[in-house]
Amino acid sequence: MIQAACPVVSCETVGSDIHVLEFHSPELCSTVKPGQFVNIKVSNSCYPLLRRPFSVYQVHHETAQVIFSVVGIGTGILAAKRLGDVVDMIGPLGSPFRVDSDYETAVLVAGGLGVAPLPLLTQSMRGKRNIATFLGARSKDRLVSTHLENLNVATDDGSAGYHGTVVDLLRHELGKNRFPRPKIFACGPIGMLDGLDRLARDLGLPCEVSLEGSMACGFGICQGCPIERVDHEKKYSLVCKEGPVFDSRSVRLRK
Ligand SMILES: Cc1cc2nc3c(=O)[nH]c(=O)nc-3n(C[C@H](O)[C@H](O)[C@H](O)COP(=O)(O)OP(=O)(O)OC[C@H]3O[C@@H](n4cnc5c(N)ncnc54)[C@H](O)[C@@H]3O)c2cc1C
Numbered sequence: 001m002i003q004a005a006c007p008v009v010s011c012e013t014v015g016s017d018i019h020v021l022e023f024h025s026p027e028l029c030s031t032v033k034p035g036q037f038v039n040i041k042v043s044n045s046c047y048p049l050l051r052r053p054f055s056v057y058q059v060h061h062e063t064a065q066v067i068f069s070v071v072g073i074g075t076g077i078l079a080a081k082r083l084g085d086v087v088d089m090i091g092p093l094g095s096p097f098r099v100d101s102d103y104e105t106a107v108l109v110a111g112g113l114g115v116a117p118l119p120l121l122t123q124s125m126r127g128k129r130n131i132a133t134f135l136g137a138r139s140k141d142r143l144v145s146t147h148l149e150n151l152n153v154a155t156d157d158g159s160a161g162y163h164g165t166v167v168d169l170l171r172h173e174l175g176k177n178r179f180p181r182p183k184i185f186a187c188g189p190i191g192m193l194d195g196l197d198r199l200a201r202d203l204g205l206p207c208e209v210s211l212e213g214s215m216a217c218g219f220g221i222c223q224g225c226p227i228e229r230v231d232h233e234k235k236y237s238l239v240c241k242e243g244p245v246f247d248s249r250s251v252r253l254r255k
């Protein structure tokens with residue numbers, strides 16, 4: 001884990017209020033694994049005080065990217081960054097997806113900007129595993145489908161692909177036995193992850209989920225990101241340190 005002042009290379013809008021911030025950090029690029037995240041101080045002032053966590057979206061040689069929408073003060077400031085600005089970044093943080101376990105087809109599933117960790121995950125598996133990707137979004141203009149493989153799309157409003165949820169689409173496609181020995185890797189809203197966990201249990205499939213709950217320090221000091229365990233190993237885990245990626249059967253995804 002490093003902390004560095006990283007020069008901003010660009011911040012581009014790539015869809016309906018979807019931004020990609022690219023910054024220079026050779027150390028991050030050479031160490032980050034799929035599913036890990038960075039914690040960014042969005043301004044030099046005391047406000048907002050807390051860093052904001054983002055999955056690493058892509059790395060190119062010495063630059064890394066994060067992808068986000070503006071939902072509040074921090075992402076608003078970040079979206080206004082330009083070449084010449086600097087962001088203070090801590091990373092890589094958290095535990096990555098476990099890509100080396102026993103399966104044949106990696107089934108990558110994302111809802112909305114839960115797509116963020118998938119390009120790096122795809123890159124790490126390309127040529128080694130079969131990959132099938134399932135993307136869900138509210139509508140066509142919220143789909144980010146670049147740098148992914150074997151794409152299947154679902155939208156809530158039916159403006160692209162399957163009309164319905166990505167979990168329903170996946171259930172439908174898995175029912176056709178198209179994918180030999182699948183393992184699900186997912187990131188997105190908690191309701192979607194809960195639905196995927198139920199599907200994985202129904203079909204007896206392994207399933208890893210990346211959680212995006214609230215965070216402060218990002219590396220296990222403040223105890224501010226507990227998630228309840230259901231596997232009786234212990235009562236709680238810290239999402240920032242033991243996650244954000246968990247076996248879906250090990251944590252409580254529903255209230
Ligand atoms: C490990 C991790 C990885 C993440 N990766 C990404 C990513 O790649 N792209 C991305 O767009 N976002 C990601 N997030 C969520 C992102 O960190 C928050 O959207 C961001 O911190 C909001 O900051 P803000 O100051 O703009 O919003 P705030 O002003 O802090 O909050 C604005 C609104 O958003 C809600 N909110 C804030 N944080 C979250 C959250 N984590 N989950 C749900 N609602 C929240 C608040 O409750 C409030 O209603 C990730 C979160 C975690 C923990």
Ligand code: FES
Pocket residue numbers: 214215216217218219220221222223224225238239240241
């Ligand atoms: S965010 Fe501080 S312990 Fe997880």
